[in-house]
Amino acid sequence: MGFLGNRLGGPRKFNHQYIYVDERKEKLEKMEEQAKRELGMLPEEKKGFNPEDIRGKFIEGTTHLKKRKARGRKPFSMGVILVIIVLLIFLWNYILTGEWSFALF
Template structure:
């Protein structure tokens, strides 16, 4: 059994954020080359382009990716939870009627 001590108090872990390096010169150069390629006709212009953000978080995590591959949805998980709670309530009601009544 652990006892509380004033002398050996553990300190919380510190947040260690390491920023990603960003080079504004390189980004401007890439934008200029992309613009020149569009003007020369080497790169197609898509006016209706919207970045695909939906689903990128799931692709980066293993446990969510597994659930997606299995075909599990949030509605399915909710349905399973409701069935579990209902089964527990029925079992508790049976126990109450058998032993306490």
Template sequence: MIGKFFHTPKSHRFNIPYRYYDPEKEEMENREDRIKRELGIHEKKEWNPNRRPNIRGQFRRAMGGSSKTAEEARKRSNTRLIFLIIILSLAVYLILKF
């Protein structure tokens, strides 16, 4: 019991193997890069670090929604709300009167 009181556990080492590592593919890419450098072939990769993607509203547009349909839905919702308020107020008035 006393031996377990002062026992400190040892740290665990993690051994995480690479999941998508293909040494043949990497070797082939290295060979291709070396050959392209020797032949003077340069692939032009245009990448601008200051570029921000314009994704605002793309999901809504892809799902077929537009601002016009959203506005129409809002108007219908407001109309229904006003109609329900009128019906409830008439029901309360009739209940209190009789």
């Protein structure tokens, strides 16, 4: 039989059972919602996957993206990025050659 017994198959499966759940209340709410849908008081329930439901959910989940969206501007413009790249190329050339002049040939 061994030290561990017959349980050598792997870890236990996760089994979470809710403690404070009123199944009767949930069932009544579902029935009430279905009746309202049938009477036209609520819109019809969507079935299936809709990619438009996902749009914007990632931005809503983070505060810094919400702030950026509220400001309405991008962090860097294309001109700033190009100037930084040119400056880095001149710095790289200075490190390699020791001169600030940039000779192509």
